Amino acid sequence: MKFRPVALVSLFGSKVYHMVDQPQKAKAAQVLFLTSFVIFVAVIPWIVRLKICPIDNNIFLFWTGLHSVNDFYSYYKSILVILAGVLSLIALAMALLKAEINLNRTWFYIPLFFYAGLIVLSGINSDYQTIAWLGGPDRREGALVLLAYLLVCFVTMNMLRTKRQIKIILIALMVSAGLLGILGISQYYGFKLITSALGQYLIIPAGLRDTFHLVPSSNTVLATLYNPNNAGMYFAMAFVLTLVDFFHISKPRGQIMLGTICCITFASLLGTYARGAWIGTCLSLILTVWLLRKTIIQRRLPALLITFCLLLTYLIMNQTGLAALNTRMGSIGTDISQAQLANPWVPNNSDNGVIQGEYGNVRLRLDNNELTLQAPGQPPLKIRVKEGRLSFYDDQNEKIRLGADNRKNWYFRSPKYKDYSMWLNNDRLSLVIGDVALPELRIIDGNYLWFGSQLTSSLTGIESNKHTLILRNKVNDMLSIKLEEGKIVCSDRDDRILPLQRIQDRACYMIADSRFADYLLIQKNNILLIDKGGRRIRFEFTDQGVLNLDVFGRRVPVKPAASLGFAGRESMFSNRGYIWSRTLPLLKDAIWLGHGPDTFFIYFPQDDRIGKYLYLYSAEAVVDKPHNLYLQTWMNTGLLSLLALIALFGYYIISSLKLYSRDRKEDLFSSVGIGCLAAVIAYLISGFVYDSNISVAPVFWGLLGLGIACNLLYRQSIDKITWDL
Template sequence: MKIDIKTAKKINLLLILFIVNLIPMIIRFSFPMHKDATKIWGSFINIDFYSYYKMIFFLTTSFFLLITFLKYVDQNGIKNTNYYYPIAIYSILVVLSSFMSEYKEIVIKGFPDRYENIFVLLGYLLLVVVAINVIDDQKSFKLILKALFISAFILAIHGILQFYNYDLFATEFGRDLITPDGLEFFVDRLSFIDRRVIYSTMYNPNYVGSYASMVGILVLGLYFSSQKRKRLLLLGIFSILLFAFLIGSRSRAGYMGFIVGIFILLFMQRKFLKNHWQRIIVIFTAFSLVFITMNARSLDSIFSDVLFPKTETEKYLEEEILPPITDVSSENDRLNLATAEAEFDIIMDSDQIEVLAKKPIKVYNSAKEVAEIIFKGYANHSFQVNDQENYIVWNYGGKSAQFHNRDDQIFMAGMHNNLYPLVEAESWGFEGYERLGSSRGYIWSRTIPLLKDTILVGHGPDTYAMYFPQDDVIGKLKFFSTPKMIVDKPHNLYLQIAINTGIISLIALLWLWGKYLLSSFFLFYQSKLNSWQDRLGSSLMGAVSAYLVAGFFNDSVISVAPVFWTLLGLGISLNSIVEK
């Protein structure tokens, strides 16, 4: 079948339109099977609503996009640009890390709840290449942006309703809408989040933060630079809606990306805004009203943890946290547990468990199989002792840890109740600041030592969880609520790339992103925004920057990343038009 250039271009545009419009909104019940991930995930089956079918739709659309793009290139040729070099390097390293990976199934299928496999990562790059070559006129740009804005508008409305506990998907009609016939039984047993926070169709509020900050900055930039009064009003209302969407996510990463994006817009569009400063006052007043109305956290609590972090000791002294855990260790059958204000010496021999402390104790229910021990003066501490099965549970505030004696060695129950020795994992940096960014400091400190094995080639797409020290039960107990949790993501886009596809692949992407941002800066920083290219170019620069800043605290995810890579492709294409 022969396709002419115009038809091939239209099909390419239509497929990109589908990706940016539909993928963020897809939510559908599925239960894909996994084998390699079982030792971490704990089950062959993963009940998923938010990622699996997004991945399926994205790969299907990308397949047809590749075919029609090759048809287009065959007749029209391919644009000559240096951007292909970092794209090619990253693509090669994605393939190499996949080929050399120990976990081939995860590389091909993706990890549960994430599904960014090898084909998805290559699909992201395909989006950039197609956008560079096919989206080359104002009509094409408008078509893609309109599709994105329609999707963002629907998601924002749904998210705001969700924030006020009017979630469509929590209703019987909504559950039927996202569930295949015959599987209603599973959905009826699931509880949807109901705590005044927006997670929308993206599963995690942090991903909403990345999406809303990126698209919000794009719309805000077009609002700032709008030349028509009617469009100014519509873009202003849309900006307020997306800001409410962002605020409702309560994502500090999204907030920080949005704020950095605003500074970039104000600088890049300063010459135009000098004569139109009133629109800045209007929109920031509206933002303030939204912030107050939605009862968001104070600015101090949002940013102080990241910009002005406190040590564990400082947080304890200021009564922000319970006295931190200072020691969890054992020697033969003796277990030592210590916090900043208490210390317990526990003897766990083969037939009896004895808890020793400086202050007297009371024992309740001692006649029963499990005895509860309460310490006078230590209201946050209690123990449950089972002499018959030789284990003890330590409850400390909201934390809980279970210790077992096996052949005169003491273990702690970790993920899936597996028993792990009391050995702390290798760490680097963030000592005393492990709670930084909701304990991201802990995750990063345990992730950085893994980089020595991924300098050239990574462990494979989506394999991060398989290499994180999940057996670090002491670290998890100290800095999370339970040692049984699974760390399946680094909460950092750059560490995610460095572990999965290698440090050199990360350098390639930094080259790609840095080249685009520098190009945008030099093209538009003196602009008076007289052309549509200048107005859109500075807005796209702000949007890409917002996503990359949020990426310091968030990961790449199939719900959001296709939109980012499309906007990056649009920005590169637009810059090439302006350069000519």
């Protein structure tokens, strides 16, 4: 059977080629294409393997101070992405040379090729060629990877011609997403396959297994996708795609299978706690329900069943997880409005240097090596430390015996203290009374207790006034620190000298004032390390004033970087307001070609150490992405490339809505087309707070190509002569 084109015309136009007859036997080119596509969307998300990547000398000063990065999630994925792109190109060339297909004629090529050309020019123009073409440390999304994304998308919209191909792709996608979802749910409930002995055997090369030991992460879903945000984007796409396809399958067995995968991906989406992905999913579902309104009414029973199953899934996840989903969802409005939550610590100063106050409804009193706790309706508890050992006493100074459960959580054997629980890890103690989790306690030098996590109000500013370091917090307290004759002198906003508690013979001091109970000051000559609740930053007192010291020992002025917008809202969207405010002033220098793919971290003001300490909680943090897909594109490959992407995405969404909002024929092309549209919209909305990344972007670009192909095929199936919208 031969393929006969409609007409031999130019590449760009309004008609598309179609197959008059379908081949009875799969061609080698089609097999190669399907293989590359399955690798691209179903295999790559699973790749986890350790690769120790050295940091190039020309970017060393922009990085963390380490000479290499332990890359588990990006290096080998990037190789497979490029391989899949090459295989798909070979498949297309084979099909064209053998006259098995002709290229579709569609306006989609214009923004696609324009974006590809700008990627190449941006890479050529970049001052950091290796990064621009191969990608940055632990990300690996350079020009070659970006071009591979576009190549697979382009080949898919031309090579995809039959329902059989679509079914094979859907099966691969659903199986991959379902298994990843099961892995994610297991992580949510505490089983960490990746960090288990078997997981480490699989992902760590034999020669490195004795030197690497992975520590289990918190009980959030990340699957094999690097972090929960990436997992949220992936499961958002997988969920809406599966849900749409569920409504277009009539056989009970197929409905059960798709319904099960739908619930699995939905559960994993919830378990990521990725609020941006939740918002993207909800907005995508609103549009999807509108497009499927007639189908949903016609298939009321399956619609009610899947709604009930999804609601039940949510209730189970909410009741059985370590953190309530309701609380996480409720925080979305607070995060957007930036309503200031009251600090739970209410200090109560005394004249004898004893730290005391209330945290929530729990009264605390810390005097050197003894902490006394008193919660409403609970018996008092005293915690003492001596020579590194903790002991616990009741209000009669009777020692309380301890027990431990299977999860190594400690509890008191006395029934009076049944509402107390704790977890001890070396020199750190976490304590919970009822539903109040107290700040972490740390043992200092074996004989002192100190609050090793955030207790007092968060800092909002650090500045240098000649030879004085000034720290300000949210409740308008001010701490001034200076060196007088080599000794630390601290004072408050009223210039009252604050008492310091020295730790044995070390030049290490706690501030004996309840307003600054979680500050630890460590001095070495004229260098001062400030540890506030476990967050450290170093300063040097010099004749020129107070300077900050970075990880390389370089002196950095204590002043903020240039910013634009988000003043007072730096903490918005999990501190994205800070990153965006420092990124916006940089855009004017990246209009034409940007700075090169994946070079964002080089041009972000990494020397804004005070800003990073205040809002990212570590002055040593490296900001390697803007947490916004659109800012990321502008910075890396330029404003023109961003406009090309917006044109591509906008044209796809508008043409799809025009195609599927009218009375439509129920078939596989329209079903998958609407599913891909929903997935693309969920991803693009999530992109306002997340970035393109090599764990999830291949799935997105694959679904975009699949969606465009389905649009063309569906249009062809309903019109005698197919016209591109």
